Amino acid sequence: MDLSKITIATLGSHSALQILRGAKDEGFKTALICLKRRVNLYRRFNKLIDEMLIVESFSEVALPEIQERLLSLNAILIPHGSLIEYTDLETIEKRFKVPIFGNKYILRWEADRELKERLLREAGAKTPRVHKNIDDVNGTVIVKLPGAKGGKGYFLASGPDDVRAKIKTMNLNEKEIFIQEYILGVTVYAHFFYSPLTNELELISIDRRYETNADGLGRLPANIQLASNPKLSYLVVGNIPIVLRESLLEEIFGIGDGLVEASKRLVPPGFIGPFCIEGAYDGDGNFYVFEFSARIVAGTNLYVYGSPYTWLIYDEPMSMGRRIAREIRRAAEERKLEQLLT
Numbered sequence: 001m002d003l004s005k006i007t008i009a010t011l012g013s014h015s016a017l018q019i020l021r022g023a024k025d026e027g028f029k030t031a032l033i034c035l036k037r038r039v040n041l042y043r044r045f046n047k048l049i050d051e052m053l054i055v056e057s058f059s060e061v062a063l064p065e066i067q068e069r070l071l072s073l074n075a076i077l078i079p080h081g082s083l084i085e086y087t088d089l090e091t092i093e094k095r096f097k098v099p100i101f102g103n104k105y106i107l108r109w110e111a112d113r114e115l116k117e118r119l120l121r122e123a124g125a126k127t128p129r130v131h132k133n134i135d136d137v138n139g140t141v142i143v144k145l146p147g148a149k150g151g152k153g154y155f156l157a158s159g160p161d162d163v164r165a166k167i168k169t170m171n172l173n174e175k176e177i178f179i180q181e182y183i184l185g186v187t188v189y190a191h192f193f194y195s196p197l198t199n200e201l202e203l204i205s206i207d208r209r210y211e212t213n214a215d216g217l218g219r220l221p222a223n224i225q226l227a228s229n230p231k232l233s234y235l236v237v238g239n240i241p242i243v244l245r246e247s248l249l250e251e252i253f254g255i256g257d258g259l260v261e262a263s264k265r266l267v268p269p270g271f272i273g274p275f276c277i278e279g280a281y282d283g284d285g286n287f288y289v290f291e292f293s294a295r296i297v298a299g300t301n302l303y304v305y306g307s308p309y310t311w312l313i314y315d316e317p318m319s320m321g322r323r324i325a326r327e328i329r330r331a332a333e334e335r336k337l338e339q340l341l342t
Helices: 017-026 036-042 060-064 064-072 081-086 089-094 105-111 113-122 160-169 212-218 222-227 244-267 296-301 318-332
Strands: 006-013 031-036 051-055 075-077 141-144 154-156 180-182 186-195 200-211 236-241 273-281 287-293
Touching: 017 113, 017 296, 017 318, 031 036, 031 060, 036 051, 036 105, 036 287, 051 060, 060 064, 060 081, 064 081, 081 105, 089 105, 105 113, 105 244, 113 160, 113 244, 113 287, 141 160, 160 236, 186 244, 186 296, 186 318, 200 212, 200 244, 200 296, 200 318, 236 296, 244 273, 244 287, 273 318
Parallel strands: 006 031, 006 075, 031 051
Antiparallel strands: 141 154, 141 180, 186 200, 186 273, 200 236, 273 287
């Protein structure tokens, strides 16, 4: 297949720049669905963008005229967190005609807390305790909201009364929240790529997240923390690179392999391309998986020129964005694109 006839498209947010750069590095044309208010930003990176489709809201990506434009470009849409957050999943699953890289049906399993827990259990991952009932809370918990909000709205609580008081202050419904045991330790976000073409799982990179005043709080002396009683926020503003001790990689790969196989059984064809294991090591070195993301995550933006792990596999710079484009290029050349798209 002539690669010049394929366009790599994505939403102008999250990890768009590395997706566009990776597509260009692999010889593809590119298209960006861009919010009107962000046009000036993305015009600064014009050399990465061949077509710009301007919208007022990302939900407009599903409109017939936008879909028709993407289809006319022979576009493949690369999903990321903004697609999940701002687009109706039922529309993506049932009424979206543009081919999506990866398994679009697994995005629902990322967004739905119960489905996510089911897949993690099926994979054999060690997970924090989940409290279905507020009255069962005994100890420190983290309370999460649905959707890919980058940690916005999350809060810590230490008992049933504390949970109820805080959700009342935030005007939340008890049915909206997800209550999980809080693992005190080092958070780790491992970025994987699974290739259906080779049946191989690659560790692309690892990061930690920097979360507004949840991380900034540590700069205050304890007496000021107690006196000011700050309102914690886990909103992610950036990412920090991390390399694990080599002896810990075997367990991380084991969890990744388990998720790939479990996803094939529960939501076929399973994971395709990038996904992320999100967890924490406790004081005894036990690793607990509290989340997974079934698509590229923003932490990979650290590694546009590659990571310590990709340099062990590739003799050239390899970002997650480029790894996606490389997989599409190979599948196109081997006439196997149907294995990557839904």
